[in-house]
Amino acid sequence: MPDQLANSYYRATANVWERRLAFSGDESFDVAVIGGGFTGLSAALACAEKGLKVALFEAHSIGFGASGRNGGQLIPGLRWSMREIDEEFGRERAQAIYDLAYGAVERVKSRIAKDGIQCDLKAGHLEAAFKPDHYRAMQRDAEYLAKEFGWESEIVDPKDMGRHINGGGYHGGIYDRQGGHFHPLNYTLGLAKAALDAGVVIFEHSPVLKIAGNQACTANGIATAQSILLAADNWMGDLDRALGGYTVPIMNYNIATAPLPDADSLLPSDAAVADSRFVLNYFRLSADKRLIFGGGEKYVQSPPADIAAFVRKHIVDVFPSLAETPIDYAWGGAVGVTMNRLPHMGRKGNVFFAHGFSGHGALVTTLAGELLAEAVTGTMERFDVFANLPQQPFPGGRLFARPLATLGLLWYALRDRL
Numbered sequence: 001m002p003d004q005l006a007n008s009y010y011r012a013t014a015n016v017w018e019r020r021l022a023f024s025g026d027e028s029f030d031v032a033v034i035g036g037g038f039t040g041l042s043a044a045l046a047c048a049e050k051g052l053k054v055a056l057f058e059a060h061s062i063g064f065g066a067s068g069r070n071g072g073q074l075i076p077g078l079r080w081s082m083r084e085i086d087e088e089f090g091r092e093r094a095q096a097i098y099d100l101a102y103g104a105v106e107r108v109k110s111r112i113a114k115d116g117i118q119c120d121l122k123a124g125h126l127e128a129a130f131k132p133d134h135y136r137a138m139q140r141d142a143e144y145l146a147k148e149f150g151w152e153s154e155i156v157d158p159k160d161m162g163r164h165i166n167g168g169g170y171h172g173g174i175y176d177r178q179g180g181h182f183h184p185l186n187y188t189l190g191l192a193k194a195a196l197d198a199g200v201v202i203f204e205h206s207p208v209l210k211i212a213g214n215q216a217c218t219a220n221g222i223a224t225a226q227s228i229l230l231a232a233d234n235w236m237g238d239l240d241r242a243l244g245g246y247t248v249p250i251m252n253y254n255i256a257t258a259p260l261p262d263a264d265s266l267l268p269s270d271a272a273v274a275d276s277r278f279v280l281n282y283f284r285l286s287a288d289k290r291l292i293f294g295g296g297e298k299y300v301q302s303p304p305a306d307i308a309a310f311v312r313k314h315i316v317d318v319f320p321s322l323a324e325t326p327i328d329y330a331w332g333g334a335v336g337v338t339m340n341r342l343p344h345m346g347r348k349g350n351v352f353f354a355h356g357f358s359g360h361g362a363l364v365t366t367l368a369g370e371l372l373a374e375a376v377t378g379t380m381e382r383f384d385v386f387a388n389l390p391q392q393p394f395p396g397g398r399l400f401a402r403p404l405a406t407l408g409l410l411w412y413a414l415r416d417r418l
């Protein structure tokens, strides 16, 4: 991935992190974790807290992937509503999925509290309806979630949207005070520091090039481990071609404006907002009152020539008054998306894996890491709730999966404009 994509507001405001050395030599561990994002770090930390000897290998620097670049939106649940999950899987499985997916909110909050992670955590998430029928569907889903599972959120009438957002012309929404937003790179670095304190050995600039049995091999060393945890998201295919077929990377772009004098009037409740377009706009205020805005995605990996101009079109749709506001940072990253938008977790012998959180990873990955740690210590029950979610690879194999997925995604994006 080109470096310019990592030139983000988050990098510029990252907490101090002392770079870790690359791996070399031969060493044995109980667990080798591949990937230094939310999933891998949470897994490594949870394994170390269980008394295991753990090494974590990150190809670049901690937080290089989606975890250090995302919108920071903390959206409870998965991409499917609980109504859809209930209908598809039946109540018993739906309840188990609910317990994990919505329980993930508490896992992140308690990590932040327990490990004293400074990451600008704020409460409140608003889902804003782009069309009136989206609002009606949101209402139905929110009512179902409250009645059947006990998760309370607030239905926001179109005329009351100004309490949360002044812009966008949205047709109502759902405000969830248990959701929120944070500085994702500083959360990632906080997890990494906690992992170090718990005894995890972290190696940066140490891409694992091959997994052979119980060995993870880098250019300069071989780590032998009883269990290997694969948490490399969009790069799984480099190590396991078959696993790579389960996701496609969708490029998504973010900007941070200069600090805004009128920030609080644009987003009075300081909620993070995501709208209901298929290619959604999502935005929030940073701690220093910049607008952090994500909008527009691309199905080829090369970034637009001017990321700021690419995203600005979408900002102006929501906040026309920001047409000339300076944009200080612009960056992007790849969202790992599965066919059905549910995460893909499982086990292949001594290798346990989790990826494909499909744009809903900021909360659930911390829990997924903890489930990986439970699985390596032989407790499979909760891990299996996610591992048993149905998944299939994208059709088309290595050559055609991406173009075929692209066609499907373009069709859905087009529907928003009709």
Ligand SMILES: Cc1cc2nc3c(=O)[nH]c(=O)nc-3n(C[C@H](O)[C@H](O)[C@H](O)COP(=O)(O)OP(=O)(O)OC[C@H]3O[C@@H](n4cnc5c(N)ncnc54)[C@H](O)[C@@H]3O)c2cc1C
Binding pocket: 034, 035, 036, 037, 038, 039, 040, 057, 058, 059, 060, 061, 062, 063, 064, 065, 066, 067, 068, 069, 070, 071, 072, 073, 074, 075, 206, 207, 208, 209, 231, 232, 233, 234, 235, 236, 238, 239, 252, 253, 254, 282, 294, 332, 333, 334, 335, 354, 355, 357, 358, 359, 360, 361, 362, 363, 365
């Ligand atoms: C632009 C963008 C915006 C997003 N916005 C949101 C949002 O607002 N809310 C939300 O819930 N989700 C969002 N997401 C999704 C969310 O960020 C991801 O689901 C989550 O970060 C995935 O975490 P992860 O640890 O599984 O993967 P990653 O964070 O991608 O970490 C994987 C790591 O593995 C490393 N790696 C890869 N291969 C190897 C190897 N061979 N050896 C060693 N290391 C390797 C990579 O360098 C990388 O650091 C967004 C994603 C993007 C890209």
